[in-house]
Amino acid sequence: GENVEQHPSTLSVQEGDSAVIKCTYSDSASNYFPWYKQELGKRPQLIIDIRSNVGEKKDQRIAVTLNKTAKHFSLHITETQPEDSAVYFCAASNPNAGKSTFGDGTTLTVKP
Amino acid sequence: GAGVSQSPRYKVAKRGQDVALRCDPISGHVSLFWYQQALGQGPEFLTYFQNEAQLDKSGLPSDRFFAERPEGSVSTLKIQRTQQEDSAVYLCASSRQGTRGVDTQYFGPGTRLTVL
Numbered sequence: 001g002e003n004v005e006q007h008p009s010t011l012s013v014q015e016g017d018s019a020v021i022k023c024t025y026s027d028s029a030s031n032y033f034p035w036y037k038q039e040l041g042k043r044p045q046l047i048i049d050i051r052s053n054v055g056e057k058k059d060q061r062i063a064v065t066l067n068k069t070a071k072h073f074s075l076h077i078t079e080t081q082p083e084d085s086a087v088y089f090c091a092a093s094n095p096n097a098g099k100s101t102f103g104d105g106t107t108l109t110v111k112p
Numbered sequence: 113g114a115g116v117s118q119s120p121r122y123k124v125a126k127r128g129q130d131v132a133l134r135c136d137p138i139s140g141h142v143s144l145f146w147y148q149q150a151l152g153q154g155p156e157f158l159t160y161f162q163n164e165a166q167l168d169k170s171g172l173p174s175d176r177f178f179a180e181r182p183e184g185s186v187s188t189l190k191i192q193r194t195q196q197e198d199s200a201v202y203l204c205a206s207s208r209q210g211t212r213g214v215d216t217q218y219f220g221p222g223t224r225l226t227v228l
Contacts, residue, residue: 006154032214043116043203043219044155051214089154095214099145099168102154 002027006103023090024072032093080110116220133189137206147203194227
């Protein structure tokens with residue numbers, strides 16, 4: 001089955017700096033890669049996603065890149081703000097498997 | 113519109129008790145997923161429904177876990193004879209389309225189950 005690895009597990013940056021979180025996946029059939037933000041005690045919320053037919057997608061301060069050959073994708077947050085502090089999860093979805101496999105999460109702390 | 117809702121939000125059970133967790137998906141969403149999230153980890157897939165059909169239950173950890181969605185909307189996850197290792201947050205998610213795994217999943221707030 002699919003295996004998703006996420007790094008780093010914790011990340012601390014100064015307000016205004018950039019943050020990068022990386023994920024690798026194992027199943028070449030996976031074709032949909034969402035990123036979720038989860039604040040303490042709250043539900044995961046989708047912040048950006050990318051499908052395998054594109055290599056990059058951007059939404060204001062957030063961008064995601066995908067390298068299908070290497071089977072890895074990354075989340076980039078620029079001009080970080082304290083409210084960006086949360087746990088971020090990547091996931092890989094295989095349309096034939098009927099489920100998403102999640103990484104173990106990255107705890108991002110943005111220091112004011 | 114209303115998002116995915118789950119009840120109860122918190123459940124404390126004594127070891128050996130049965131529990132039932134409810135999920136109300138977004139109206140009209142075809143697909144419904146259950147996940148188990150242990151502390152400090154990502155959601156782990158349990159089972160998946162397309163309408164009332166349970167298409168994948170490969171993630172259910174044991175035969176004590178049972179899920180149903182009889183009318184293709186509300187779903188219930190039942191855990192029989194709860195064990196301490198069942199303690200976790202149980203997340204439900206729904207997506208609009210029936211296409212497996214390629215549509216945005218919207219999560220509920222979860223049910224935090226604590227087994228004493």
